Amino acid sequence: MNMVGNSISLAKKTRLRLTLLVGILFLSSITSLWILHEIEETNKHEAHIVNEAGKLRSLDLRVMNLLNLPPSSSDTTPELRKVQSDIKRIQIALQQAQGEAFRQLIKDLYVRSPSALNERLNSAVVEAIVFKERDTPSSEVSRLKVELESLFNELDSAVTQIESFIIDRNISTSNIITFLTLLSFLLTLLVMVCIFMPVDRALSKYARDTNRLLAIVGSVTECIKSVDKDFTLKSMNSAGLDLVGVDCISKIRGMSVLDLITPEYHEHFKDAVNRVFEGETVDLEFEIISLDGTRRWMHQMATPYRDPESGKITEMVAVTRDISKKKEHADTLAKIQRNEVTNSLSSGIAHDINNILAIVSGNQQLLSIKNKDESLSPYIEKIQSAVTRASNLTTKLLKTSKESPSKMEMVTLEELYDDLNPLLQEAITNNITLEWDNNYDIKEKINKYDLEDAILNLVLNARNAITHHGTISLRTTIENTVNQHEDYFAVTPHKASKYIKFVVKDNGIGIPRDKFEDIFLPFKTFTKTGSGLGLSMVYGFANRCGYGLSLSSKVNEGTCFSIWIPISEQSYSASTSTNISSLGFNQYTRSLNIVLVDDEVDVLSVNKKLLEDNGHSVIDFASAHDAIKYLDNAAQPVDIIITDEVMPGEIQGHDLIHRYQHSYPIILVTGFSKTKNTRGLENMILHKPFSINALLEKINTAIKTNAAA
Template identity: 30%
Template sequence: MSEHSEILENLNTLVIKASKEAKFLYANTYWEELLGIPLQHIKQVPFYELIHPADIKATEEAFAAVLVHGQPVIGFRNRYRKSTGDYVWLEWTARLDSEGDVVASAIPCDEKVALEEHDKKASTLLRQSEGMAKVGHWSVEFESGELFWSDEIYRIHGVTKQNYTPTVDSAIAFYHPEDAPRVSQLVSEALTKQSEWEFTLRIIRADGEIRHVRSQAKISRNSSGEPTSVFGIFQDITEFIKLNRQIQKLSKVAQTPATGVVICNKQKEVEWVNQAFTKITGYSIDDVAGMNLARVLHGDKTDQNTVEKIRNGLAKDENIDVEIINYHKSGKPYWNNLIISPLVENGETTHYIGFQNDITEKKTREEELLNAQKVSLAGQMAASICHDFNNILSILGASVELISLKDKEGQYAKLLSKASNAVNRGQSITQKLLKTTKISSPSLEIFKLDDFLRQEASLYEDVIPSSIDLQVDCMADLYVECDKNAFADVALNLIINAHKAISASGKIAVKTRHERHFNALKTYTFCKPKVAEDYLVFSVSDSGKGIAQSELNNIFMPFYTLREDHSGHGLGLSSVAAFCDKHGCGITVESELDKGSTFSIWFPKAKEQKKKTKPRHAKPSTSLSGVRILFVDDERDLVALNKASLESQGAIVYDFCDPQEALSFAQSNADNIDIIVSDQTMRGGIQGNELIDLIKRVRSDIPAIIITGVSSASALSDCQYPILQKPVSATTLKHAITDNIGSV
């Protein structure tokens, strides 16, 4: 064996000499060691039989390039089969020798191929990752100033490697004109001072689109610590910026409205609330985070049926819309319109979002409207009853008076006295009932309420037994405008009710105070006062048995009473409600069982007015002799009785039950009429005040009197004629007639 042959045999390199027939003419022993195949077999078969099928074509082409074209081959790779059936990668260097054969050497390169494959996959994954994250990487060499961009940075800028070669200056030119100076300064400082940076600015792509980008730079150094390059990342964050702005807008939307918003997890535990929620409930996110709101917002007045409805709806993941009483952090109850919707992801409920609206004001208005409607309806019924009842009382009263005139010897005096008293009692009841309606118009007067109460104090002491301590404490010193007589009845009603609420001994306090604003916290409000700058609050408190909260809605209704013996007519508080409605006052009630009640009337403050001096008239005649009276009423019996009574006093009476017939008569005989006496509410279309107005078109100086069974009806609020309330006695009617004839 020659020296060269010995060297070839001991090399860890594969060496061969191949013929044109693709057979090894020579192969060193390393082949047998590497493949595990006898060297003799390797030389006998065409080497294509040992090559991986997928590499045969490429091997044929490389072999032909050397053999036919004489081109050397460097770095060609293929795979040879081992005795185990596995394949080994070989990297070849081949040339044509002087004899026309191919000589070549190869080294195993499995590890190199695996490493290159790994690098290839890593490079692919890097490109894919950069594309998904919209993040690229770049570098600038200190010595050459050469700029490198990864594929993603080309894409972000809207250019390709084929049509653009990046340089530092051209890359800076992509930035928005407002941002480019800052980028230029940062790059310069990085290259000269080795400064690092991180910024978020704008670029303008090749197509003109503006994109928001984030760039970060670090200095790369060699083992000696010397800077070699600036390396960095470059990320397109345009979509993130847009999303962040949208989130900010949505956050502002969630925080801005008056609607409270709360988000809870599947376990109904609070995760987030907005500012409106805090304003409505008083609770911040720190107060309720991780808590179930039912434990925080529910209280004694919270309806358990509604709570159960909410629970069932949540269990079924249904939308919920309820009105429920919740409690503020301060303990004050409020009405809440609660809407809850499940948030569903991938078919499963993950959260609940709740919307809260404080509807206390709305519910209060609804309750006040309902109370007003109840009072109005009761008033209309009362007015209708009173009209008919007063007509009956008028007939009875007139009949009693006529019988009394004929009973010269007084044979029926006692019976007539009882009948007269019964008529008066009936009249008293109808007057009380009418005070509960809106029909009557108050006779307004401006006065100091404190002075009036001090004057009435002795009357209150007379009706209250000595076992009850009555205190009158007037501290307001303000003027009010109301019907003084009506208020006297209201005050007396409240004091008597306070007395009845006390079983034996106790206290009643009558007070006035000055309030700047209407404040009904922790009290029941039946109706609010009209808006004013100041209020005088008149209150009556007792130490009696108190009133259940469930009864407060009913106590101001006519004929409703809480007295166990059902004494009284149940008209006292309804007349108080009617008084307040007519005068624009408010009513509040504070009551607790076994501790007592406080009823408060809120008067808008009135300005003091100087008293006007009424003119004096000459004393009228007291005789009806020869007085010609046009008397109109749709109650035939009442007309007949009044005609008989008036004629017995010397009057001449033209009586009519039909107002249309009365009008026709008056239009033809106006000069023969001294005074008109007419009922107000009549069948036939024409009412009393309308009838008088029509007659006065013929003769304007005729005096007139209106009689009504429903107090001063609303149609008479601006009436200039005297008004008499039925039943009217003969004496009252006589004086009214003579007074009006005498004042003309």
């Protein structure tokens, strides 16, 4: 813009110079014309004077002829008087001579003194008249003739001088005219040089600056466009044309920009244009649909363009950037943050529920052990059944978390579907047809753990979306690429050379596109029968394992969910770790000295009671700090430490493990799923709620493992 501004400034200066030079040329032309006019008038007058002076020569012959006539001639006197009259007229004409030099010459020759030629000539003619009237003697006439002849010789000499002066004046006038003509030509040439050289320089510079500016604008990777007050597109650079989907500005020049903007942003764009034409600089985000159908998010910074001449705002100039990827990244980050918050909330809720369930389960087990009334046994069992159901619910909540524990069990597709088939047949109602289209030629093994639950949850979600009769189809394929433009990807899979794609498709009610993100939130359901946890579990499973999760759906036509498993990540080797609990050790029968740590007093008391009823000695602490004091100065041997993970204060359960794992067997009890603090401690963890048998088995395993180490 600076270049154009400089060129415009140069053009203004050139125009001012042009105006001044044209004015000078006009004034010089007017002056030259006036001088030429005056010279022409002077020449006419002088020519008249010369003509009159020349007539004096003719008087010579007339007077001499009259004097030679006989005195009796009747025409002599009148002719002489006529000559006298002509002399007077010539005298008057000579006195009217113009021009200082010419007038001085006439005075010198004719009218300066009484002895001037005209006076002398007049006197001689008067005398000739008298001679003729009086019949003067011939001797006097002869004398007069001699005098007149001498006088006429002087007149002839005077006229010759006048003619010579006029010739010289004509030569000077010609020189003046030549000079003025040459001067006019030089002035014209100077004006042309002064005009055309700066103009040519200005135009050349303007052309260079314009071409350079166009090259710069054309090379910018962001869209630069201009729009008038009626939202009509006036110009756009090549980057903008690429975004719009055309190769030539003529194809879209004159069209309304609103035709490219999604309808929901029309009013925002109109308001932005109006504000720009009021002098503001406005930035705006909006979505466009290119002529090829591609949707893009754009960020626009718009500023007013003022006409250099009038200073009025004539257009809106805007730099528009494609922020689709940035928007996608921001949405992904927001989604991740939202899921993290949701996962954290779910884990917290599951932890608190598990603590409550641990209290309920422990007391139910005490009731079951001490109950002597058989009539109460069914009710006590119902308590345990309710605890189990609640525990399953918290397990589902934990599976929505990315930190949910993962196990490994590698199976083929055929083995996976053999295990799934009975579950799916039981879950599907009679009004729904289940179709299988599975490629059992796929030999790659996959991790069975949680994948079964994910497929089952997708089938249950499809079942709930079918209101009357419908079909659910399951299909397994091998895909070489992931086409993210065809489907909505809730989770993008890790990169791989190939993918196993599990597809669950229904012809139910479908899902509106604006609900795609919400359906993966816990407890978010759009059906009357759903719990809102199924899809959240699938999302957590895919996110945790690095799998992909996509969906496509149309309202009243159906939905298709797909799980993408990268094959390159399936080169798992069978786990060679040995589960100590499966080695067949028998439960310890001797009494153990157990240190029990838990901040939940009710959990602490019920677990202490259960252990004591099984013959063990228990020392309980409600804080890790008190337990450390005891352990560092224990008066009696300690066989095992059982500690809760999350407790008030700085010292947590995993801190006790790191402090005493080389001195004592330790069991870590938690209502959470796996966290960063418990990684690598999986063999020591016991999840709440648990039965007394599970606790005793874990104690047995921990002591045997510690002894083997």
